[in-house]
Amino acid sequence: MTAYLVLASIAVLLGLLIHGRFGPAILFATWAGGYTLLGLSSQQAFLSNFTNTALATLILLLLVSLALERSPLLDRLSASLLQGSRRRATLKLGSVTALISAFMNNTAVVGALLGPISKQRLHPPSKLLIPLSYASILGGITTLVGTSTNLVVNSFAVEAGLPALQMFQFTLVGLPVALLCIAVMALSSRTLPANAASDAESRTAYFLEARVTAGSPLIGRSIEDNCLRNLEGLFLVEIARKERLISPVGPAEVLQAGDVLVFTGAVDKVQALQRFAGLQVFGVGADALLKSNLIEVVISNESELANRTVRDMDFRTMFDAGVVGIRRGDKRLTGQLGRIPLRIGDSLLLAAGPDFFQHRNLDRNFHVLNGAGVRPRMSSAQSSFALTGFASVILLSALEYLPLFNGLLILFAALLVSGLLTLGEVRRRFPFEIMVVIGSALTIAGVLERSGAAALMAGWMRSLFDGYGVYGALVGVYLITLTLTELITNNAAAALAFPIALGTARAFGVDPTPFVMIVAYGASAGFLIPFGYQTHLMVYSAGRYRMRDFLRAGLPVSLAYSLGVLALVPLVFPLQPA
Template sequence: MEASLVLASIVVLLALLIQGRLSPAVLFGSWASGYLVLGVVTEQQWLSSFTNPALITLLVLMLVSLALERSPLLERFSGALLKGNETLASLRLMGVTATLSAFLNNTAVVGTLLGVISRQRHIAPSRLLIPLSFASVLGGVTTLIGTSTNLVVNSFVVNAGLPALSMFEFAAVGVPVAVFCLLVILFSRRWLPRYQPQQHNAQQPYFLEAKVQPGAALIGRSIEQNRLRNLNGLYLLEIVRNERLISPVGPDEILEEDDVLVFTGEVEKVQALQAFKGLELFGSGAEQLLASNLVEVVISNQSALAGCTLQQVDFRTMFNAGVVGIRRGNKRLTGQLGTIPLKTGDSLLLAVGHDFTQHRNIDRNFHLLGNWQRPKLSNRQSMLAFAGFAAVVALAAFNVLPLLNGLLLLLAGLLLSRILTLGELRRRFPFELVIIIGSALTVAKALDSSGAAQLVAGGMRELFGGYGVFGAFVGVYIMTLLLTETVTNNAAAALAFPVGLSTAQAFGADPMPFIMAVAFGASACFMVPYGYQTHLMVYSPGHYRMIDFIKTGLPVSLAYSAGVIALVPVVFPF
C-alpha cells in the first residue's frame, strides 16, 4: 500500500515539474519534507542526503568555477575561433567548447562565449548558438566533473553504497559519442535560421519622446505626483535634461521645463500621454540618445527573477536599470512589461545607470551580451586559478588526492589569494541546486524504502522481459531520455536512478550499465530548450523557435542514443 501511495505521489511530482509553475527546488524540497513528516524516510536518512560527499564535491566545484569563469583567457582566445568560413568556425567553436566543457562548468563556458558570439558581425549568431550549447552538453558527458548531471548520478551511486565513479569512467563511451554527434551537428545545422547580426541590433519601435513645454503644470512636481509611473502600456524610462541622461528615473525626480521624457513599451498606446497638458510628442529617435546606455542581458538559471514580474521585484531599484523590451526566443513580448512573468532564458534590453556593472547581484541574475563587462581576473590570477584547477583534476584522475580534498584546498587558496571573496561566495552560492539534489536523494530513498522503485522495476521486467536484460537497459535509457526532455536534467536523473538500480537488481545484472543509462540519458536533451540550462541561455539571443531545436536536435538525439545504446553494454557488460 505504501509503495503505491509513494508511486502516486511521484506521478503528481512529475506532473507539477512538467507544468513548470513551481520551481524544482520548491517541489523536491516539499516532497522530501513530506516523506520525512509521514515517516516514509527517517530523520537520519533525510539529513544524510544533504551531507552526501558527491553533493559536497559538486557544491565546492561550482564555487571554484566562480573564479575560472572570470578569467579573460577564454574570451581573448575565442576571437580566433570564429575566423574563416562558417563551417570551419563552427567546427573550431564546437571542438573547443566540448573540450573545455569536459572539465569546466558548461554554463560558464557557454556564458563566456555567448557574449562574444552575439557581439561579432562575421557570422549570424543564430548559426552558432545552438551548436555551442549542444557541444557543451556533449563535452560534459565525457568526464565526472563535465556536467552537474554526472556528479548528481555519482551522489546517488555513493548513497546506494556502491563505489564512487572515477574521473574518466564516462570517457570510453562519452568521447566517441561526442565526436560522432559533433559531426552530426555540422550536418543538422543547415536547418538553423540565418538571422543576420544587423537584424539583431536594428532599431526597434520601443521608444517614444515627449517634451515638457514652458508653463506646463507638470513642472516642479515629482514623477509620482504627476502619475507618470503606471501608465497604460507605457513606462517612463529616461529623462534627457540639458543633453544629460537621467537613468533610471526615480519616483521622486522633479520635472523641469524642456525635459525630454523617453517612454518605452507599446508605443501605440500614445493616447495615454494626451491626458497630460503641456507634453509635446515628437519623433521616435531616442535610440541615438540611448545607444551608449543600452545593454542586452539573458536571465540566468540562478536568477531570482524567474517567475516574477518587474513590478514585483522593483527592478529599477534592484539593478539601477529600466527594461526597454523583453524577448523570448524569436518573439518580442508586448503588453505592460511590468506585469509579464519572466522566465529563465528571456532576453531583456536594459537602459542602465552608470554604475550598473558595480551591482553585486548582476552575475547571479544575468548573462551580459553587450559590451558591458564585469571585472576580470588579471593574467597572473587567471594562470594561478587554471593551474591550480588542472593540478586538482590530475591528482584526482591518478588517485593521488581525492577530488573533494583537492577542490577544498584550491578553494582555500583562491580565498587566501583574494581571487575569490567570501562576499562573492555568498552571492553566488547555489542554494537551489543543494535543495534539489539533497531533496532528490531523499525522494530516491523513499522510492527504495517504500518498495515503489521495486514496483516499477517489476513493471519494467514484465514489459521488457521478452527482450532480456538488454531490453530492460534500453527501456531505462528511453525512460530517462523522455524525462529529461520533459523536466530538467537533474530532476530526470533523480527520478530515473532508483528505477534503473532496482531494474538491474530485478534482472540480477551488474548495476553499472543501468547507472550509465541514467547518466547519459539525463544529458540527452537536444530537442527542447527548456530541459537544459545552456539551451535556455542561447534560446533568446539566437532568436530561435521551438522548431529550430527540434529540426536540429532530432538527428543529434538519434545519433547520441544509438551511440550510447551500442557502446555502454560493450564497455560495461551486464
C-alpha cells in the first residue's frame, strides 16, 4: 500500500513540475521534507544526501566555472568562428562550442557567445543561436564534467552503491553522437528563420509602454491629431485604459489621462517618444530616460527577476536602469507590460545610468548583448593560469592520480587566493537551487527504493517490454527520460528516471551500467521545446524565435541523437548479466 501512495505522490510531483508554477527546488524540497516528516526517510539519511561526494564535486565545479567564464578565450574565437558560408560557420561554431562545453558549464559558454553572435552582421543571428544552444548540449554528453546532468546521475549512482562514473566514460558514445548531430545541424540550418538579415530588422519586436500623465497636452485629442500613427519605426498596437484593453487602435481614438500606450518597434527609434510632452516610459519621463545609454540584456537562468513584474521591484535602485522595452521570442505581449511577469530568456531594453555596470548583481541576473562587459575579463596570464589549472585537474582525474573532488578543491582555493574568484562572487552565484534539487532528489530516490515503489515500477516495465527483451526495456527507459526532459528540466528528469532505470536493470538481472548511462544521455536530449532547457531560453528572445522554430530545427537533431545513443550504448556498455 505504501508503494502505491508513494507512486501517487510522485505523479502529483510530476504534474506540478510540468505545470511550472513552482520551481523544481521548492517542489523537490517539499517532497523530501514531507517524506522525512512522515517517517519514510530518516533524518540522518535526509541530511547525509546533501553531503554526497558527487554533489559536492558538482558544486565545486560550478564555482570554479565562475572564474573560467571570465576568460577572453571565447571572445577571441568568436570572430573567426563565423567566417565563411553559413553552413561552414555552423560547423565551426558547433564544433568549437561542443569542445569547450565538454569541460565548461554550457550556460557560461552560451552566455559568452550570445552577445558577439547577436551583434555580428555576417549571418542572421537566428541562423546560429539555436545551433549554439544545441552544440553546448552535445559537448556536455562527452565527459563527466560536461553538464551538471552527468554529475547528477553520478550522484545517484554513488548513492545507490554503484561505481562512480569516470571522466571519459561518456566519450565513446557521446563524441560520435555529437559529431553526427552537428553535421545534421549544419544541413538543416536552412530551416531556421532569418530574423535579423539587417541591422534594422535585428532590433525590432520590442514592446514599449508609455503612460499619458495628468495635464498632458495629448489628452482630449485623437491618435491622428497627436501624430501617433506616423512614428518612424514605432507602431501603436494597443491602449490599456483602466481595466479595458483597446486593440486595434483606431485613428479617431481620443486619449485620456492615465492611458497606457503600448508600441512595438525598433530600439534605435525609441527616441521618437521624446517629442511628446506628458509621456512616461515605465513611470519615468521619456525625455530624461531616453537620453540614457540604451543596453540590451537577456534575463539569466539564475536571475531573481523570474516570475516577478517590473512594478513588483525597485528596478532602478537595484540596477541603476529603467526598463524601456520587453521582448519574448517573437511573441506579442499584450496588456500593461509593467504587470507582465518576467521569464528567464526575456530580452529587456534598459536605459542604463552611469553606475549600471558597477552593480554586483548584474552577472547573476543578466547576459549583456551590447555595451561593456558585466565583469572585467582576465588578463592573458590570469586566463592561462586558470585554464591550465583546470586542464591539470581534469587530466589528473582521468589518469586516476587525483580524485576530481580533491583537484577541484585545490583549484578553488588557488583561485580564491589569487583573487580570480572572490567570496562575494561565490555568495552571489552559489548554485543553491541545484544543491537543493539534487539533495532532495536523492532522498526521494531512497524513498522510492525502500518503499517498494521502484520495484513496482520495474515490474511494470518488465511486463511492458517482456516481449522485446532487455534492449526493449532500455529503449523504454530512454524514451521516458527524454519525455521528462522535454516536459520539465534535465536535472529533474534524471532524478525521476534514475530509480526506474535502476529498478528495471535489477528486474532483468543485468548490469545496471547501460541503464545508468541511458538516463544520462536521455536527460540531455532536450531539443524540441525551448522552455525546459536553460540555454534554449537564453537564445529564445535574442533570436526572436517561435516555438515552431525549435520543433523544426530540433526534430532532425533529436532523431539523429536518439538513434545514435540507442545504437551505441549497448555496444559500448553491453547488456550482460549482473
